[in-house]
Amino acid sequence: MTTTPTRPTAVPSIEQLPQPALRTNTDIQGNILAAFNKDFMDFRYLHFPDAAKGRGWLSAILNTVATTSETEDFNEQFSLARRAFGRDPAITTVRCGVSLTFDGLMAVAKNPQQVETDLTGFVALREGSAKRAAQLGDTAESDPKQWLFGAGTGDKVVHAVLIVAADTEELLKEKLKNLDAVENAHQITRVHVDEGRTLTGPLKGHEHFGYKDGISQPGVKDFHRESQDRMGFRDNHAGTELIEPGEFVFGHKSETGDRQAPGWMKNGSLQVVRRLRQDVAGWNQAVVDGVKQFTGTMDPNLLGACLVGREKNGTPLAPPSNAVTGLGSDRNDFDYQDDPSGQHTPWVAHIRRTNPRSFAGIVDNKPKSHRLMRRGIPYGPEFKGTKDDGKxxxxxxxxxGTSLEQQFELIQQHWSNSPDFTPGKDPAPTPEPHNGFDKVIGLAGKASIALADGTHGTVDMKRFVRTTGSLYAFTPSISTLRLLAEGKDLPNKPVGS
Ligand code: HEM
Known part of the structure; x- marks a missing residue:
């Protein structure tokens, strides 16, 4: 386990410290640094008929776009009340966020040519998700030809992604009614709509395969408070490293100085939206059948946990590193340093593939440049029973994040979709066929698992997650949204590092 310097003892208590600078930011949209965290979240993929109508729509919705400051104020109030009363408080709200695809930026910008030149280095954003499909494994059943959004032409080209997030269905409906009127007034058309809904009952906070989600997120310097006991880590979140804010928002310091952007991107972020359909019956059957290929103590629950890296309730397979912080299902205080061969958390596990922690920097010496701020939510009805219901x-x-190429794409292409991803391990840790692909989001194929107690075997699984829509977009600051809405010039002197 990495040893981290501890802070000298004579320091003020957390309460006496000023708010971190970005905590009160009113220019960065909500949901980037401060999560919306809502149970009801609609996604509208919109098409602008022309520049004037697109700008008109942006002007009309501008005042409803949430800021970081107000989003985090609500989150703090909610957590305090929950802690005080031991249950979710009856405070509710609705939040909106808007992003523009490259086509959307070109459609509303006063000077599209300048925007195109400014975005020369942002290849993935300019090309869009559908053009990158082959390299990301979006093939066969995940081919863009079958996508519901993100690959259309003509009036099916998506210009804007509008997220409307509410604590209750009533609040959501009320807000959507207002937004319908604004869309109608400006003749904005909808390419597609998705209804994100958290699962309920025992599955609340879990994704459809049944595993608890949303546990591990990066901490952000100048937004989250630093722990007084462990420098470089987030207060009250054991194991959560603080990452430079420029990794998630343009115009701020990044980890390696590779995130410069034109001035109009300051306080904005790049967004990935992927609609990932899950075959739950298929997954459940595969972990039952898969056990037969193992010798030792394997059972379906353990095999599922090996493929994810955590048990269904969130408990990681990684052994606790600390007797106090190492307890509980939300445990995140581990870095795999004591498990180079994947005997506890196999290399095939989704959480190890998407965040190899202490192994992340071995490939390119940029250990903190590939993190994501995840804001996903399930869609569709809960799976009940055992047989595929076709739903x-x-x-x-x-x-x-601030780099599609270094963050989302690198993870999907080079970590999840590489059969032999075991940085720093020489020789390869497991017998043929090595560790295989990430079994949650990677390609189909064989993977070997060898646990510390001698249990070992091979899983041979098809894909149970397929892409049914995907988009790359830019989530501008509130001030840039205003300039775009008013058809004004965009400042383009480079910012950030
Ligand atoms: C249907 C698709 C997916 C499912 C079912 C899924 C499920 C999960 C679960 C159960 C966790 C553990 C909970 C947690 O640590 O927060 C997790 C973590 C994570 N997932 Fe996914 N995920 C999916 C798609 C993706 C995609 C497309 C990516 C990025 C390419 C991704 C990146 C991550 C990352 C970075 C973590 C945190 C790992 C860590 O820090 O330990 N996931 N996912």
Whole structure:
């Protein structure tokens, strides 16, 4: 386990410290640094008929777009009340966020040519998700030809993604009614709508395969408070490293100085929205059948946990590193350093593939440059029973960051979809066929697992997650949204580092 310097003892208590600078920011949209965290979240993929109508729509919705400050104020109030009363408080609200695809930016910008030149280095954003499909494994059943959004032409080109997030269905409906009127007034058309809904009952906070989600997120310097006991880590979130804010929002310091952007992108972020359909019956059957290929103590629950890296209730397979912080199902205080061969958390596990922690920097010496701020929510009805009911359910995967190539795409392409991803391990840790693909979001194929107690075997699984829509977009600051809405010039002197 990494040893981290501890802070000298004579320091003020957390309460005496000023708010971190970004905590009160009113220019960065909500949901990037401060999560919306809502049970009801609609996604509208919108098409602008022309520049004037697009700008008109932006002007009309501008005042409803949530800021970081107000989003986090609500979140704090909610958590305090929950802690005080031991249950969710009866405070509710609705939040909106808006992003523009490259086509959307070109459609509303006063000077599209300048925007195109400014975005020369932002290749993935300019090309869009559908053009990157082959390299990301969006093939066969996940081919863009079958997508519900993100690959259309003509009036099916998506210009804006509007997220409307509410604590109750009533609040959501009320807000959507207002937004319908605004869309109608400006003749904005909808390419597609998705209804994100958290699962209920014992599955609350879990995704459709049944595993608890939303546990591990990066901490952000100048937004989250630093722990007084462990420098470089987030207060009250053991194991959560603080990452430079420029990794998630443009115009701020990044980890390696590779995130410069034109001035109009300051306080904005890049967004990935992927509609990932899950075959729950298929997954459940595969972990039952898969056990037969193992010798030792394997059972379906353990095999599922090996493929995810956590048990269904969230408990990680990684052994606790600390007797106090190492307890509980939300435990996140581990870095795999004591498990190079994947004997506790196999290399095939989704959480190890998507965040290899202490192994992340071995490939390119940029250990903190590949993190994502995930804001996903399930869609579709809960799976009940054992047989496939043919219903469409899955995850609305949403994430934010300042490099599509170094963050989302690197993880999907080079970590999840590489059969032999075991950085720093020489020789390969497990016998043929090595560790295989990430079994949650990676390609189909064999993977070997060898646990510390001698249990070992091979899983041979098809894909149970397929892409049914995908978009890359830019989530502008409130001030840039205003400039775009008013058809004004965009400042483009480079910012950030
Ligand atoms: C249907 C698709 C997906 C499912 C069912 C799924 C499920 C999960 C679960 C159960 C966790 C553990 C909970 C947690 O640590 O928060 C997790 C973590 C994570 N997932 Fe996914 N996920 C999906 C798609 C993706 C995609 C597309 C990516 C990015 C390419 C991704 C990246 C991550 C990351 C970075 C973590 C945190 C790992 C860590 O820090 O330990 N996931 N996911």
């Amino acid at each position: 469409d359910r899955g995850l609305m995967f949403v994430c934010y």
